[in-house]
Amino acid sequence: MPLTSDYPKKQIWAVGGGKGGTGKTVVAASIGILLAKAGKRVIMIDADLGGANLHTCLGIRHPSTTIADFLLKKVNSLNELLLDTPIKNLRLISGANDFLTIANIPFAQKQKLMRYIKNLDSDYVILDLGAGTSFNVLDLFLMSDFNILVAMPEPTSVENVYRFIKSVILRRLNNSLNNSRFQDIFRLAAEARGNESIKTLYDLLERVEQMDSSIASDLKKKVNTFSLKLIMNQIKENDNITLGSSIKDITKKYLGVDLDYSGYIPYDEKVSESIKMFKPLVIDYPNCSASLCMNLAIKRLLNSSKPVNGEEIKNEKA
Amino acid sequence: MKRLEELNYYELLNLDENADLSDIQQAYFIAVSAYSRDSLAAHSILSEEEKTNMIKKIEIAYTTLVDKNKRLFYDREVLKIDAKENNKLMPHNGKDFAKRRDIIVNESETERVKNGFRYAELAVFGGVHLKNIREVKGIALDEIAQKTRIRVSYLKALEDENFEQLPPEVFSKGFLRAYAKYIGLDPEVVIKSYKFSK
Numbered sequence: 261m262p263l264t265s266d267y268p269k270k271q272i273w274a275v276g277g278g279k280g281g282t283g284k285t286v287v288a289a290s291i292g293i294l295l296a297k298a299g300k301r302v303i304m305i306d307a308d309l310g311g312a313n314l315h316t317c318l319g320i321r322h323p324s325t326t327i328a329d330f331l332l333k334k335v336n337s338l339n340e341l342l343l344d345t346p347i348k349n350l351r352l353i354s355g356a357n358d359f360l361t362i363a364n365i366p367f368a369q370k371q372k373l374m375r376y377i378k379n380l381d382s383d384y385v386i387l388d389l390g391a392g393t394s395f396n397v398l399d400l401f402l403m404s405d406f407n408i409l410v411a412m413p414e415p416t417s418v419e420n421v422y423r424f425i426k427s428v429i430l431r432r433l434n435n436s437l438n439n440s441r442f443q444d445i446f447r448l449a450a451e452a453r454g455n456e457s458i459k460t461l462y463d464l465l466e467r468v469e470q471m472d473s474s475i476a477s478d479l480k481k482k483v484n485t486f487s488l489k490l491i492m493n494q495i496k497e498n499d500n501i502t503l504g505s506s507i508k509d510i511t512k513k514y515l516g517v518d519l520d521y522s523g524y525i526p527y528d529e530k531v532s533e534s535i536k537m538f539k540p541l542v543i544d545y546p547n548c549s550a551s552l553c554m555n556l557a558i559k560r561l562l563n564s565s566k567p568v569n570g571e572e573i574k575n576e577k578a
Numbered sequence: 579m580k581r582l583e584e585l586n587y588y589e590l591l592n593l594d595e596n597a598d599l600s601d602i603q604q605a606y607f608i609a610v611s612a613y614s615r616d617s618l619a620a621h622s623i624l625s626e627e628e629k630t631n632m633i634k635k636i637e638i639a640y641t642t643l644v645d646k647n648k649r650l651f652y653d654r655e656v657l658k659i660d661a662k663e664n665n666k667l668m669p670h671n672g673k674d675f676a677k678r679r680d681i682i683v684n685e686s687e688t689e690r691v692k693n694g695f696r697y698a699e700l701a702v703f704g705g706v707h708l709k710n711i712r713e714v715k716g717i718a719l720d721e722i723a724q725k726t727r728i729r730v731s732y733l734k735a736l737e738d739e740n741f742e743q744l745p746p747e748v749f750s751k752g753f754l755r756a757y758a759k760y761i762g763l764d765p766e767v768v769i770k771s772y773k774f775s776k
Contacts, residue, residue, distance in 0.1 A: 419622035462581055483579055506612030506619030509592060513632075514623060516579045 272377065272385045273561075274404035277411055278420030280311070280391035283493040284410045286531055288388035289317035290542045290554045291408075291561075296350035297542075300383040303342065305353045307400050308390035309365065312355020318345045319538050320352065328356030330376070331369055338376045347543065351382075370396055374403050393427040402432055406561065407487075408522070412494040413503055421490075421507065422515070429461065429486065429517055436482045437475070445471050461516040483516055489564065491557050492524040520564055523557035525550050582632075583713040586657060587639035595659060599644065606640040638706055655763060656711050703763070703771045705739040712737075712761045726756040733757055747774045 275288040285308070292304040306314035306327065315323045325341045335341060342351045365373070377385060387404060389397050401407055407428075411421045437443050445468060461483055469476035488511075492504040500506075504521040511519040528550035534541040542551045580589065588595050591605040612619050613632040620629055642648045653659045712719075719737075723730045732753050735743040744750045751769055758768035 413618060415618060415621045418618055422623045461579065480579060500611060500618065502608050502611050503619055505608050506617065509609065509612050510619055510623060513582060513585070514628075 270380070270382055270385065271406060272387065272404040273406040273408060274307075274387040274389055274401045275408045275410060276389035276397060276401045276424065277409040277417075278391060278393060278424035279411070279417045282410050282412045282417050283525070283531070284391075285314050285317050285388050286535070286541060287408075287410050287491055287493060287525065287554070288386055289314060289540060290551070291558055292350055292384070292386045293318075293347050293540055293542050294555060294558050295384050295386075296347050300349065302350045302384045302386060303353065303380055303382040304345075304350065304386045304388065305377065306355030307387045308355050309396065310390055314388045315343075315352060315354045316538065317535060317540060318347070318350070318352055319540055320345060320354070321538060323352070323354035326354045326356045327373075330373070331356070331365055338373075338380060347540065355388075364394075365396060370399060374400065377403070393424055395431070398428050398431040399435075401428055402435065406489065408489045408491060408561070409519075410491050410493050411507070413492065413496070413499045418503075418507065422511070425488065425511060425515055425517055425519070428488075429483065429515070432486060433479050433482055436478065445475060487518040487520060489520045489522045489561060491522050494527045495524045496527045522560045522564070523553060525553045525557065582635075584716060586714045587643055587652060587710075590635055590639045591643070593643070595653070595657075597643070602640065602643050606636065606644075609636045609640075634706070635710070638710060642707070656714060703758075703768045704773070705737040708757070708761070708763075708768070708772075709737040711763065715761060717761055722757060722760050726753075726760060728753050728756060741774060750774065 273291065275284050275291065277284055288304065292302050296302040304314060304318070306312040308314070309327070312326070315321075320343065323343055325335070325343065327338075327341065329335045330338055330341060338353060341353045343354060345352050377387075387400055389400055391397075409421055409424065411417045434443070437445075448471070465476050465479055465483075468479060490504055490507060495501065495503075501524060504524055508519045508521045511517050526549045528548055530545040530548040531541055531550055534544050537544070541548070542554060545551055587593075588597070591602065591609055593601060593605050597605070610633065611617065613624070613629045613636065615626070615629065617629065624632075642652050712722075719730050719733050722728070722733055732744060732750075735741070736750070736754055736757060744753075751774075754772055755765040755769060758765040
């Protein structure tokens, strides 16, 4: 399977999507493995700070080091945490599965973590993010060049995808405002809404426009240069396969955000079998329907437009 | 980023302006499934009213684009796309595509004007169509009211086809003529196709 990319620079891909249990980790692991199999140097990071299990999907039962060692300053750099995996070219930074408090790392630590992630030497860095829309999750998502959402055809998952998209775009706008006056304007615009909710970004940006048109135009640029990828996972026989396209359409029309539908992965018993056996899905069952569709989705991801999303966080009001 | 009201028929259905009939039908199918009452994709984000309104918009866009003549008229008069430069004359892309494009390219100016007129005659303008054209062009009702000195409530009644709220037809026709002219349509064509009764 030829997998080629035209981007010489290292790319950070984030896999998120709001809800737990949609298969983010299996999708992230498959992406990492398939890129590694195509000869790319890949580092996978289990950034699910509160519920890590990426190592399991990669066939590692007991990781000897975890990201907690970095956060607790037991090691000086992320490089010391790189674990070899059964897959050539693929290394793992395992998540912290035994520290309950680590899910809520303070701002300075998050900044440090992100700085070190950016400095990792690899062709690809894949971040497997946790559930929810906490600032940690959103900021790790936003620091990436490629932003992949994983959803499944259930109302709860669809609901969370929209919530995640809204949160992430607001966070992106918030992060782009680099002094407190701007942030005040943004907050006022967001709050000055009475009982009606702000459905689209227009309503929000229009209010900012009334206060300061140059800020509004900067923010519009931030929206226009942002795009997301969507993978629909666990699609069963009777599910509507146009669901992904529909979500894309609604996201564009009602949230003003570009979402690229990168394909769907069918529900496949082999996924849970492979997890139970501690064997990576795309290695052990390369020809099962889920693996084949995973290949297609990655090809689509690689062919899609040049990533533009990565950004620095300038400041934060947490 | 565009507001919903600013989307033209192609944008509503996520279509290219050169879309052929099968593209349009497929886009219509996807759009209807996204905004239907029991749509999973719309869960939590759209109200019943928003879904119904979008379906209405989609229906209008679809019925215009699948009708060769209505589409031509829409392209020419509303979007100002020159039919000479694309394949608007045949929504069906197919084997005879290249051949037929030659015909259009060779179409003389007088023929084009004549054809344009014929298509214009065939175009149907109901209140919803007029409203859509006005919105795509970004013209507010207030603006028309100011310039034409016709009350906003009458203009709105024309768009909503709310005939009880309009004065007798002979006056309303005058309003319609002024409205059509203001949004850049041929008033006579609009008058001919607008039905002043349900």
